[in-house]
Amino acid sequence: METSIEKIMDSEDKKNPYTDDEIAKQMGISREIVTQYRKLNKIPDSRQRRREIILKDAWEIMKKDSNISDRAFTRELNDRGYKLSRYTAVEIKREAAELLEDSAEIVDEDNYIKSQENVISEKDNLEKTNDAFDCIIGKEGSLKLQINQAKAAILYPPRGLHTLLLGPSGVGKSYMAEVMYNFARTTKNFSSNAPFAVFNCADYADNPQLLLSQLFGHVKGAFTGAGEGKKGMVELCDGGILFLDEIHRLPSEGQEILFYLIDRGKFRRLGETELTRESKLMIIAATTESPEGSLLLTFRRRIPMIIEIPSINDRSYRERFEIIKNFFLNESIRLGKDILVARDVIKSFMIYDCPGNIGQLKSDIQVCCAKGFLHSTLNNKEKVKVNFKDVPDYVKEQVLNSNIKDRELEKYTYEDIIVSSKGIEVLRKEQYNSVDKDNIYLFIEEKYRRLKEEGHSDRDINKIIGSQVEEELVRFASAVKFSSTDIQELVDIVGKDILSIIEDIFGLIKENIPGIQRKVIYPLAIHLKSAYDRVLNTHKIVNPNLEMVKKEYRKEYNVSSKITKLIGDRLNVNFPEDEIAFIAMYLKHFQHKNKLQVHGRVGVIVLSHGRVASGMAEVANRLLGVKHAVGLEMELSDSPNIMLEKTIKLVKKVDEGKGCILLVDMGSLTTFGDIITGKTGIPTRVIGRVDTLMVLECVRRALLPEDTLDSIADEIDNKNYISRGLNIDTKNKAKAIVTLCITGEGAAEKVKEYMENYLEDSVKDIDIIPLGYMNNENVNTTIDRIGKNKEILAIVGTINPEIKDIPFISVENVVTGTALNTLNRLINKKDILKNRLSNIIPEEFIFPQENYKYKDEILDNMTKRLIEADYVDEGFLLSVYKREALGATYLKGGIAIPHGDSKFVTKPTIAVTKLATPINWDGVNNVDLIFMIALKEDSKDYFEQLYRVISASESLSKIREAKNKKEIMDILFENTILAI
Secondary structure: OHHHHHHHHHHOOOOOOOOHHHHHHHHOOOHHHHHHHHHHOOOOOHHHHHHHHHHHHHHHHHHHOOOOOHHHHHHHHHHOOOOOOHHHHHHHHHHHHHHHHHOOOOOOHHHHHHHHHHHHHHHHHHHHHOOHHHHOOOOOOOOHHHHHHHHHHHHOOOOOOOEEEEOOOOOOHHHHHHHHHHHHOOOOOOOOOOOEEEEEHHHHOOOHHHHHHHHHEEOOOOOOOOOOOEEOHHHHOOOOEEEEEOHHHOOHHHHHHHHHHHHHOEEOOEOOOOOOEEOOOEEEEEEOOOHHHHOOHHHHOOOOEEEEOOOHHHOOHHHHHHHHHHHHHHHHHHHOOOEEEOHHHHHHHHHOOOOOHHHHHHHHHHHHHHHHHHHHHHOOOOOEEEOHHHOOHHHHHHHHOOOOOOHHHHOOOOOEEEEEOOEEEEEOOOOOOOOOOOHHHHHHHHHHHHHHHOOOOHHHHHHHHHHHHHHHHHHHHHHOOOOHHHHHHHHHHHHHHHHHHHHHHHHHHHHHOOOEOHHHHHHHHHHHHHHHHHHHOOOOOOOOOHHHHHHHOHHHHHHHHHHHHHHHHHHOOOOOHHHHHHHHHHHHHOEOOOOOOOOOOOEEEEEEEOOOHHHHHHHHHHHHOOOOEEEEEEOOOOOHHHHHHHHHHHHHHHOOOOOEEEEEOOHHHOOHHHHHHHHHOOOEEEEOOOOHHHHHHHHHHHOOOOOOHHHHHHHHOOOOHHHHOOOOOOOOOEEEEEEEEOOOHHHHHHHHHHHHHHHHHHHOOOEEEEEEHHHOOOHHHHHHHHHHHEEEEEEEEOOOOOOOOOOEEEHHHHHOOOOHHHHHHHHOHHHHHHHHHHHHOOHHHEEEEEOOOOHHHHHHHHHHHHHHOOOEOOHHHHHHHHHHHHOOOEEOOOEEOOEOOHHHEOOOEEEEEEEEEEEEOOOOOEEEEEEEEEOOOOOHHHHHHHHHHHOOHHHHHHHHHOOOHHHHHHHHHHHHHHOO
């Protein structure tokens, strides 16, 4: 493998060297393997391998024209054979400019090239300093602070800061010290061949004299047996790093000798009285004890950098999973075989209390792999298989007695994995969609057989299966997809006998559990058919959760008993208690527990297969100036069950007490609603189709506190929705200002009189309504009621009721005059909004009567105009196409709103194109008005104003009738005013 990697690198285009990912793809292995090999052999990455040659070309280009534009510079480099984005080229240009400036007085070009190579070498070293810590899992997570501390300690001139590593045994203190040394060799403070030594103070704790001799050396005759002088670790590490492990075992005398070394860089060998020696070294010490109780205060004060490394139990599940995978990968490479790791094994190592931390985890995994390797060798198996039986007993016992139920944990313990030189492969379980199998019974029997073969006791097997059977039951049930039109198919599967009583069974359930979902009929009917057949064929039914169900699902168990009696009377069959418990579990997981509260907003979640959902949610959020809609995409590697767990987690996060609407684009996601509600108790409604306009309307409605989950979903789900369109129209509402005082309406009346006297004509058409907290049981309800009939411009008062979207102005600021201008501006929104929208739509970005045949032409040409006018960077065009790929930017009424990433916007604007003839935009809808949005993240007001324009059919008709730029601009700005 190593030879192949080197061959690929030798044959690469030096101007466009292969990345680790590209090499991995050519060899059919994982990128991590290539990166690991490259780092072990100190091979630079692709950017470093290209740096010298590209900087030389860049310098030549800059020497000819130091003022060359970024675009021209990029083109020049690509003409010379490079394949660069503009962003990368600009970075190279910046470095070349620095080199050019540094070399301005150099006449001899050879000397300059030599100088240039030195700079390149320094930059290479700077790049490498970032590589040394890449091997540490958690570098961007739980160990980010510690790694930054370690880097700071190494880089501090002239030879780093002495450092103390704290943490319990096995957390990786020795490994951190080794990585710090590797990092140090790439810096200016240390040479690349700087020495590194490890000294464990505990090895000589019982012999202080020998300990000091090993550490500082000794002279001939220093003690009995010292026939010759000897260098100690301190002397051997001159110019490098000495790692003192378990430093708390260093006696006080040894700590005192270190004072002098740390302070002066000088020491004496044991037995020396006059001669003083020097050693310029950095000390990294480590201890598992509290420094206050184990180290002298005078010693502690001389260690400026203290780094505390967390235990494995303080690390995240994600990091622990990465550590586990890494150890299995190391064993796979060592054994030269693929290792199949059962998910029960992964779960064991994820949750057991590991007192020895990472060191013990590594040892336990090696033990597992050794057992699996022995079994594969004895049975001539190609793969090493690690099963639950291979886990050490003390680990196994903790897992069996654990009741941890954590969704984050389940993400990493859901499937078996295969570890090989190609990386980590997750084995997807076969989906249980076949309704003609004994599903849950088959699962239990297969699981029981497997565990029995592995040598587990019945007690352990019941614990293992019991923890999984309920999850599997819900999975089986959710895999059954029927509608009311599939009755004949159901008859074919369950037979007429079961179907003839299923409606009576559902009626019985409904009578006793009002919140039951009708959807339970189909999976329950199939399950009952399986149970009926098993009883007739005298097959045993075993439910490992029987006692738990009887205790925790009492209501469901009682109803289930009635169901089995009904079936027994009709079909002359007796179901055992275990089967009653199975039916109870179905009833438990198909209930609609209504926890709808009166506060909060309805959550909006968009679900899709592929990268569409986030795009639609983003368009709606940007247009309305909020962050309410959330998109979740189903990856190609995700099973429906993984997507379900992701959705459950998201619903819990999004829910504000009024439930969530799920807008979905594929059939497998439409079943999620009832399952999620059954598991979480959060009300959900699923809409089995989605487009940008639907998301937009959902979010708009969800922002209104009086709207409910069902009222929004019922309207959105109406088949005539598309033709209804949107209608935001406040221009016919009377304007009002509410004056609000805590002492009562009398004080509020005074504020009203004051405003009428000082604002005079400004408020003559505005209804000023005084309210008092003492006179109203619920002021917020009163204000909401006023808002339904009037447009409330502001609340002026002594206390802020904090009502969303209504500005509050304090009475004090009105009386002092500082807020009168603000009030005037709120009353006369005309001026404010006209100025704001007119400032971002210049005349040169209005394109009337354009003749285009294709969407790409429009996007290219509109973006080109923005780039030429320096409103956006060149990257904006690519981001526009990416947004189009995410989801259609078509809105109702022949409108499209293409937009790009705000990071490419240098000056906010909106460009408008009116087509002479409509063109097809998304394969379905035709468009004749295009608003290209190039705005920054803080441009909420612009979105709202544009939204009001494109939501008003009257203004759109006028724009379509307009003959020139000025007419379009007048309509845009006029309608912005009228819409408020």
